[in-house]
Amino acid sequence: MTQQARRLRARLAALGAVGATALAAAGVQGAAHAAEAPLPVVITGEDRVDLSLHSDNGDPTEPQVDLRIDVPGEEFEGDGEVPSVHRGEYTIRIDARGLKGVARADLPCEADGLVAVCTGYDLYAGTTFNRVGGIRLDLSDDSEAGDTGKIVVTGEGEGLDFAPLTVDVRVGGPELLNRELSLPKDLKAGETFEPPLGVMNVGGLPSEGAVLRLYGSRGLSFPDDFGNCSSSVVDTGPLLRQHTEVLCTFPGTLDAGAAYSPAGPVRVKTADFALHDIFSYSFRPLEPGEAETLHRGEGRRQGSGPDLTLERAGEADPAQYTRYAELDLPTTNTYDLALTGATASGEAGDTVTAEIGFANNGPAWISALRSGGEPFSFTVVAPEGATVTTAPKQCRAITVDGSVPGHRCSVATPLLEDARLTFPFELRVDEVVEGARGRVAMPDWDNPFDSDPSNDVAWIVLNAPGEPGDDGTGGSDGGPSADPSAPGSDDNDGSGGGTDDDGTDPASGGGPGDDVDGGLALTGAQGVGLLSGAAVLALGLGAAVVAYQRRRAGRDGEAAV
Numbered sequence: 001m002t003q004q005a006r007r008l009r010a011r012l013a014a015l016g017a018v019g020a021t022a023l024a025a026a027g028v029q030g031a032a033h034a035a036e037a038p039l040p041v042v043i044t045g046e047d048r049v050d051l052s053l054h055s056d057n058g059d060p061t062e063p064q065v066d067l068r069i070d071v072p073g074e075e076f077e078g079d080g081e082v083p084s085v086h087r088g089e090y091t092i093r094i095d096a097r098g099l100k101g102v103a104r105a106d107l108p109c110e111a112d113g114l115v116a117v118c119t120g121y122d123l124y125a126g127t128t129f130n131r132v133g134g135i136r137l138d139l140s141d142d143s144e145a146g147d148t149g150k151i152v153v154t155g156e157g158e159g160l161d162f163a164p165l166t167v168d169v170r171v172g173g174p175e176l177l178n179r180e181l182s183l184p185k186d187l188k189a190g191e192t193f194e195p196p197l198g199v200m201n202v203g204g205l206p207s208e209g210a211v212l213r214l215y216g217s218r219g220l221s222f223p224d225d226f227g228n229c230s231s232s233v234v235d236t237g238p239l240l241r242q243h244t245e246v247l248c249t250f251p252g253t254l255d256a257g258a259a260y261s262p263a264g265p266v267r268v269k270t271a272d273f274a275l276h277d278i279f280s281y282s283f284r285p286l287e288p289g290e291a292e293t294l295h296r297g298e299g300r301r302q303g304s305g306p307d308l309t310l311e312r313a314g315e316a317d318p319a320q321y322t323r324y325a326e327l328d329l330p331t332t333n334t335y336d337l338a339l340t341g342a343t344a345s346g347e348a349g350d351t352v353t354a355e356i357g358f359a360n361n362g363p364a365w366i367s368a369l370r371s372g373g374e375p376f377s378f379t380v381v382a383p384e385g386a387t388v389t390t391a392p393k394q395c396r397a398i399t400v401d402g403s404v405p406g407h408r409c410s411v412a413t414p415l416l417e418d419a420r421l422t423f424p425f426e427l428r429v430d431e432v433v434e435g436a437r438g439r440v441a442m443p444d445w446d447n448p449f450d451s452d453p454s455n456d457v458a459w460i461v462l463n464a465p466g467e468p469g470d471d472g473t474g475g476s477d478g479g480p481s482a483d484p485s486a487p488g489s490d491d492n493d494g495s496g497g498g499t500d501d502d503g504t505d506p507a508s509g510g511g512p513g514d515d516v517d518g519g520l521a522l523t524g525a526q527g528v529g530l531l532s533g534a535a536v537l538a539l540g541l542g543a544a545v546v547a548y549q550r551r552r553a554g555r556d557g558e559a560a561v
Contacts, residue, residue, distance in 0.1 A: 063134025073125030090157025102149035108133025145172030145204020172204030177321035199283040209286030219274030230295035239414040259316030273417035275364035280326035336361035341458035368413035383436035390426035
């Protein structure tokens with residue numbers, strides 16, 4: 001929702017509540033709104049669009065402005081037919097004549113040149129079900145740097161009070177790109193590096209100031225303390241969203257076609273547990289009056305040292321500058337995933353418990369930031385003469401090696417550097433088999449980040465005869481082999497990768513010592529700072545894969561009004 005829409009909606013909230021109450025009291029939700037109290041509605045959409053002279057301005061099939069109607073009331077979230085708040089004809093008029101000679105506009109609905117009229121009948125609470133259509137803007141043959149124009153969107157309908165929308169359009173304004181980054185060679189966890197930051201104004205007009213944003217996921221921090229910068233740290237909640245952000249403001253002018261770089265070093269500190277953490281930075285134009293308010297946000301800490309300044313660089317090649325500048329680092333750290341078996345004894349007919357242990361012995365955490373927390377897995381096969389009667393919630397029945405009954409247990413990521421989990425299995429002793437062993441195993445993977453593959457296999461020993469070595473904690477022979485299929489394959493539903501209702505991940509950081517459903521417990525320190533951004537560590541079926549992907553928001557599939 002735009003700032004204009006937020007202000008209008010706040011101002012009209014009380015009146016909207018009165019209208020909604022009147023409808024509910026009369027028992028006519030879905031019928032016509034009371035005529036004596038016009039329903040206040042707000043036309044929403046982007047209220048500003050900057051068109052670049054140096055790009056295609058995004059996917060040519062995607063509109064930059066998504067027009068909707070914001071109606072007071074709680075949005076419908078149930079099943080079945082969506083109840084309407086207002087019924088009656090209304091029209092939305094889109095007047096883009098202010099763009100003549102400035103830009104081309106592709107308008108929705110019935111358009112006559114640069115004017116379009118959309119009609120509708122039912123209105124629903126909120127904006128989700130009240131889509132008008134999209135406006136696509138492109139450069140025209142007459143477009144020049146500095147051209148400005150506007151689109152005015154208005155509405156009318158009986159019993160409705162429309163707040164209009166104005167979309168300001170500018171051509172060839174300041175456009176700041178960031179100097180490309182390269183992965184530092186041999187950077188080790190715990191070390192600090194200085195990225196070669198830089199900015200170039202490839203737009204047609206000067207930028208009156210700039211804002212620099214530094215971002216680091218949980219394993220990264222920014223040790224410098226510049227007076228014109230402020231920082232915020234998110235170190236609670238879901239691990240995927242923990243991060244540190246720094247914002248710096250530069251009031252000077254950045255000329256069109258010129259490149260600039262910080263006058264002094266800007267350092268990025270990697271934690272001892274860091275591995276494939278995300279660092280990104282970006283420059284954007286400073287908005288009028290923004291320098292006085294940007295650093296006052298809740299939870300922000302203002303720097304107290306000397307200001308960071310920008311200095312003009314020499315000749316610069318625009319090809320060395322990009323819209324997105326980010327790295328995943330460091331890439332040299334390791335972790336140690338370890339399985340621990342169990343021993344139990346029982347007579348025929350008894351039910352015993354075998355608690356399988358899973359740990360990350362560090363030093364690195366498993367961020368999996370690019371995959372969004374994709375789970376990985378291990379398999380469990382019961383000892384001979386025993387049957388699994390109850391398995392943890394994160395484990396489900398499968399067939400190992402195509403013929404052996406067993407279970408696959410999913411472990412969610414991110415996973416802390418000192419995580420400790422238990423998976424309790426209840427086993428019924430059908431037949432006493434002395435020293436029977438069941439195999440617990442990670443996939444047979446080639447994982448360069450797992451420093452000790454020898455503890456990727458453990459044993460459940462039932463009714464051990466007491467011989468040395470049969471303590472259930474190790475060994476690599478005498479049992480079925482590990483399941484070669486990967487998490488994310490057809491027989492893995494990723495059950496270990498979900499979150500509880502409070503947004504915490506039950507398998508990767510609900511808090512030290514917290515119990516979760518299915519008897520799975522996790523302990524580990526939360527650590528400091530995190531977020532998300534460019535290459536990946538996706539752990540599935542045990543294979544660590546690095547992938548780079550940018551996701552474009554899907555086009556709204558809801559029908560136009």
